[in-house]
Amino acid sequence: MTDEPIHDDELLDLLGRAIDAADPVPDHVLDGARAAFTWRTIDTELAELVFDSTQELAGVRAEEANRQVTFRAPGVEIEVMVIENGSRRLVGQLVPPAMHTVELVGADAVRSVESDQLGRFTFEALEPGPVRLVVLGADGARIVQTEWVLF
Amino acid sequence: MDVGDLLRRVIEGDQRAWDELVGRFGGLVWSIARGYRLGALTDDVVQTVWLRLAESCDRIRDPERLAAWLATTTRNEALRVSTKQARTRSVGDLPERADPSASSLDEIVTDDDTLRHVLHGFAQLPAKDQDLLRLLCTVPPLDYATIGEMLGRPIGSIGPSRDRALAKLKKLLPPGLEDHQRRQSRKGEAE
Numbered sequence: 157m158t159d160e161p162i163h164d165d166e167l168l169d170l171l172g173r174a175i176d177a178a179d180p181v182p183d184h185v186l187d188g189a190r191a192a193f194t195w196r197t198i199d200t201e202l203a204e205l206v207f208d209s210t211q212e213l214a215g216v217r218a219e220e221a222n223r224q225v226t227f228r229a230p231g232v233e234i235e236v237m238v239i240e241n242g243s244r245r246l247v248g249q250l251v252p253p254a255m256h257t258v259e260l261v262g263a264d265a266v267r268s269v270e271s272d273q274l275g276r277f278t279f280e281a282l283e284p285g286p287v288r289l290v291v292l293g294a295d296g297a298r299i300v301q302t303e304w305v306l307f
Numbered sequence: 308m309d310v311g312d313l314l315r316r317v318i319e320g321d322q323r324a325w326d327e328l329v330g331r332f333g334g335l336v337w338s339i340a341r342g343y344r345l346g347a348l349t350d351d352v353v354q355t356v357w358l359r360l361a362e363s364c365d366r367i368r369d370p371e372r373l374a375a376w377l378a379t380t381t382r383n384e385a386l387r388v389s390t391k392q393a394r395t396r397s398v399g400d401l402p403e404r405a406d407p408s409a410s411s412l413d414e415i416v417t418d419d420d421t422l423r424h425v426l427h428g429f430a431q432l433p434a435k436d437q438d439l440l441r442l443l444c445t446v447p448p449l450d451y452a453t454i455g456e457m458l459g460r461p462i463g464s465i466g467p468s469r470d471r472a473l474a475k476l477k478k479l480l481p482p483g484l485e486d487h488q489r490r491q492s493r494k495g496e497a498e
Contacts, residue, residue, distance in 0.1 A: 172444035
């Protein structure tokens, strides 16, 4: 028997185990994490998120709820806005403008549209969950794809 | 097998190596995401983090720092979502909980008395202390530099803040907990 108070490291270890016991990772979340393997990308040009209005306006009470983001890869930018009008609409533009097939890839489904002469494209009724945009060349090969984002 | 080997195997297309990474780091990502109290959006944040690792696995330069990479990626995604949530929330639906620091953990019970006492004490701590302790008790552990960066606090303040938060937590624990804990661990050693 000892009167020594509990040691800090011991308490942190207990806390870690307590949090894990009370709130373990749900099975469906682990399943999703394992399934993410399917989407690994190697040697494809990746357009990185370089602007996100939710970050720029953090702390400011903005009237505008529509989120704007910009992805950039060498030689191309993809501007995207998500319009919250009940059903969520994603509108985008390729810069410089170009006519391409643009895919909206979710973890479960892929949808595709054609961009117009100004490089504009629209996806209606955006579902929740992470997505990425993929721009295809005339031969169907992937020219560029964006990072995964959660809109 | 170390993380560098696992990442190399993933790049070569080995699903089992990926599953092993999920097994080692899945709890870390989940626990950090839960710390942002995002409700059902937590699942999407965690999924996005794993998709981001899948797309970046050939560009992780320092495999030893994968825990830190996952932690900061989780934080960034969680903050994006929570900023958006805050901005789109109208005045009509203010937070459902009066006390934003209240953790849902308080309502969850475990069979183990010791763990239950620790959780109960933890849930009574101010949100700032909860956020810090949550980052300090992850498996695998995070270094102070990463924790400081995630919390936006200087690295030198992490040690002293840790001591203060743990001292507060100890005061919230019933007396004799340490004896119980030691008996438990001794029992564990004997087995």
